[in-house]
Amino acid sequence: MTSRVAELAHELRPLLFRLYYLVRRQAPRHSLTLTQGSVLSELIRGGPRRMSVLAELEGVRLPSMTDVVGRLERDGLVTRAHDPADGRAVLVTVTDEGKRFHDELIRGREEFLRERLTAVGPEDRAAIEAAIPALRRLLTPVTTEEEVASR
Numbered sequence: 001m002t003s004r005v006a007e008l009a010h011e012l013r014p015l016l017f018r019l020y021y022l023v024r025r026q027a028p029r030h031s032l033t034l035t036q037g038s039v040l041s042e043l044i045r046g047g048p049r050r051m052s053v054l055a056e057l058e059g060v061r062l063p064s065m066t067d068v069v070g071r072l073e074r075d076g077l078v079t080r081a082h083d084p085a086d087g088r089a090v091l092v093t094v095t096d097e098g099k100r101f102h103d104e105l106i107r108g109r110e111e112f113l114r115e116r117l118t119a120v121g122p123e124d125r126a127a128i129e130a131a132i133p134a135l136r137r138l139l140t141p142v143t144t145e146e147e148v149a150s151r
Contacts, residue, residue: 033068039092042057043094050083051092054068054092076098080092081093
């Protein structure tokens, strides 16, 4: 790894973390953990999911997912029921309140970003917009050394 790549990683990590932290704090009734928010988003995007699938998606063990879903259920954001296809499995579904909460959360976060983007100059907005494709590629896993070398 070149020293410039290492420097870039060193500069980028705290900036991304701080921006994420600031955006996340804009949430109304902010009381969700990262995992709870991720599970809620997954249920809204993908529909009802088995508890075991949610655990796998989040990279946690089933007992941990049971705790996560339990909290979301206590807050009225999801419901649990036996999977009609397999009565032994638990199916988690987002509630109407969960959808409303998620929409409110997203609106608050996007409004915060709109205010920040409006406050910077057009050159900075253009630079941020131009960086979006590259930032998206950072989310794509690199699987082989050959792929790394080709970049």
